[in-house]
Amino acid sequence: MKRNYDDSNSTLSHANSSSNKAPRHQYDANPASVAQHYNDRPDVGVVKRKESRIIRLRSFNNWVKSVLIHRYVRPRQNVFDMGCGKGGDLIKWAKARIQHLVAADIANVSLEQMRKRYETLRDRTFSAEFHAMDCYSELIAPKLDRNMRFDTVSMQFCLHYAFENEHKARIMLQNVSSQLRSGGYFIGTMPDANWIVKRVREEPVGSFGFGNSIYSITFDDIKDQDGTKTGFTPFGCKYMFHLVDAVDCPEYLVHWRTFENLAAEYGLKLKFKENFHDFYASASKEEEHARLLNRIGVIGGQAPEMTEEEWEAAGIYLAFAFEKR
Template structure:
């Protein structure tokens, strides 16, 4: 069951830690995470949550990616979606990530793919401060741009958010899709506002979210300070993440996306996504094939399900 952060356990504003979220520190965090392999991953305390997240990404790719398409995987990490791209029978993949060690691990995975039917190129770069277009051949256009669990790092400031969106849109063809997953800022803000006065975090035994810049109003009835950009919090998820992140102010994100020719087609919190997508027969069968249900692992816990609600899935179309 959920374990909230008790009032007496929370540091006051003056005592709360400040988190280093420079690009180098984020890259270092992901570079230092070992690639433990499939067998070891099955021993994770959050194996069902991991499988659920993979199911969401698989459904998104199945819905919006077609054979022989060109794909840009921005923030590709260690290449956790390589098999998904292979199953989608894409033509060409461009993969970019700020963590160079992670990217090297992805390249190694790519070389050992049994169904390596698509070509690929890899770039170690910060896609929130550098442009991808000058690195690509002039005639290359993307049918799909995918950003999985990484877009929120761009919302440190408006400049980074705009460079990210320029990278999304500049080579995305008209009618092409921009798909992804990221923390649901509405869910997070609502959840932290349910906490007692002077409590600035929440979580359970597998995850925690703690803010360092928000504050209570004078009457202790509402937490404030959720800025449009640079609203930083520390996110910890067992066996996965332990670094600072930023809230994505959705109205601002959707407005900016529109400036870059991107129109929202779909947006759903993971809980709602499960309710709708699991009604489709093929996606329902995939729940067992991908390990969300069935098999020898314990069933998904209530704490894992709560953590799944942190995220949302989205899709934009290029005008």
């Protein structure tokens, strides 16, 4: 069934974007391979991270997550961090003064690194448990205390892997919803399929990728038909994503209306969604969030602002929040 991806409310600029002319390849999208990709990425430490070409983009992404957590998480709450990776949000959970954290990730090495980070937290005021598992193929509920209920479920930059097929998307949503209390929130960040599809459709005939010096997105299975790029399926629409110093593996588009309709079946009602560019325009007007932008070094302060290429890459993503009915 053909779906229309052009349902974004945003008009975005694409400054300095360039076509990806590399040959088209087939990529291994096996979940174990994706897990290995993240397991193999070294935990380089704070000093090395500051030397990254995308340090401003990383800081900006952390700012977005911090704002989401500030808006939707309250002290003494239980949180499920699904797809937690190496624990990049541990300090954010500590600052939010949560009560208990359940962390799960398919990459067992990354999860163990998170556990070690947790054990060395100076402000470790919350308890935590860690589960190495594929949250798109396994259910979290049997692994938890039967009385456990979450106030917030967080999925940061990982939900799109569930859209390999409908079955995985439903398992993911079951994991989000089953232990989430009524009135609780499901928050997250993920690639903005509308932005990506619009951008690749701007490419000339025969070009199925785009990017700049820090990122590239390349599709294998779409095609040109009567001057329009087609083949953007609701599930399993794979592309290869490269972001310098961060990601180099296949991902899947998340068709928004399909996602929102599925979420409704699991009792989740959309509260908001915004592309990162629009999120910045709105949230940065709030004094507390503007101060945080300056404090973490995204804008102002001693260092230069984000480069145009980093800003373009930020537009790949959107932020969202659902409420459990």
